[in-house]
Amino acid sequence: MDRQATAFVPGHVTGFFSVHRTEQAVDSGSRGGGITTADGVTVRVTDESDRAITYQAPGAAGAVETDIEPVATVVDELGITAEVTITSSLPMGAGFGISGAASLGTALAGGVVAEESWTERELRELAHVAEVRASTGLGDVVAQAYGGMPLRLDPGAHGDLDGIPGCGRIEYCSFGEYSTKEVLTGDTSTITEAGEDALASVVESPSLDQFFSASRAFAEKTGLLTDRLREVIENVDDAGGQATMAMLGETVVAPGYGLTDAGYDPESTQIDTGGASLCHDDPTDSGNF
């Protein structure tokens, strides 16, 4: 049988971030805070003689060929020829870090197919470096590897992480796409200043409430908050909830029933509790590679 493996990687909604670039992509990235979600991306990698990378969007009838740049880079770096099947339960381009999830999932599952053995740190580094070089993300990969409500205390693939203890329901409404690349390749000094303030306030008072309040302030100060999202967030406030914008997507997220209580018809998920992992498809399979 062809060697194959499947990995699951949670979505990651960034609440606030600061940008840190160095000569080395492995040390470049962002500091910040976010929420990982129990919905995310499943990546199956099968050892095949031809490369094929396909993506199946939530609700789509089937998979289509895709060219997510960091996924192709990870396949190259692993030195494998493989069929990569990416299935997402979250929308692309809406601020859930789908490219990071697809890259990390390809690294974890691809590592099983590769000739050489890799550790989790090495695979995370592969995916992080590919994302940074492609300007598709700066901190999603490390956050998605960690899970929960991660606080990225240092930039880069191997920086220190902490977390806000928490679990529970998260609601979201997505209104369209937002170009991460455009923001990340522009002037990020205002973002970085606001992001550092937000992170300091959440480290000082590590609660879900403070996370949403710091994220909301970040969205306003950076000018990234659109009028449409501001209106939704204010409606959630008026209904007694809390909400913020997913960085970077035209998406509002709220804990608990915040969007429902404000009269919207949101999608819902849970705060992820475990981070990215290899998992086996077939319950009769021992999974011991």
Add this chain to the structure above:
Amino acid sequence: MDRQATAFVPGHVTGFFSVHRTEQAVDSGSRGGGITTADGVTVRVTDESDRAITYQAPGAAGAVETDIEPVATVVDELGITAEVTITSSLPMGAGFGISGAASLGTALAGGVVAEESWTERELRELAHVAEVRASTGLGDVVAQAYGGMPLRLDPGAHGDLDGIPGCGRIEYCSFGEYSTKEVLTGDTSTITEAGEDALASVVESPSLDQFFSASRAFAEKTGLLTDRLREVIENVDDAGGQATMAMLGETVVAPGYGLTDAGYDPESTQIDTGGASLCHDDPTDSGNF
């Protein structure tokens, strides 16, 4: 309603370790490698006017009052008065790190009940320091927070971790208890030398196979392997499998169906994929603390 929260912490079977003591308990601990298990410990902490700590063993009809020293220390350090209900699906004293799991679970769930907000790092440090001071464990807490097949590259509460990518079935047979405290408070120089060799070999070749082979060599070199366990392990070898001793318990662990294939009637679990987490009991509860 009284404030309450529940945490799950996986079991942790250490394969090999080295001992590192410093003046500060936070930096003391062990380096080494192990397997965390999907079976583990659930800890519920409820804000009450009197302290009560109970423990329910696997298969027991009910909970009994218990005095796990690091659990009591964590409750003190959090400044809470609480009912702590510890339920384990793994045997105590058999090498699954139950005291570490109980301590970390008490910290995570107790942090929700406490007045002050704590981050995951802070709660992990509380539990690690309490374990090290009580000599009940040196590395279980950080391994259990991480999940999977953790490699503890540095000792202490905040050392670097890496992981062997993997998942799947694990079998075990327990034949009795083993005193962790007696080993950890004795001369550990032989253990440390063998543990460093084992860790280096697994970092060099990070696979499940190498983990079992390095763990097996460690058990022999340190003289910790008992005759009874050696016989079981050799029977698993003869049946084409791999097995090693849980450090520190009179327990043999094997991946896949290793013990079954050798004619034993083992318990089974899975490699844990997510590490310790807060979780909510009641599916209708939003869980957002």
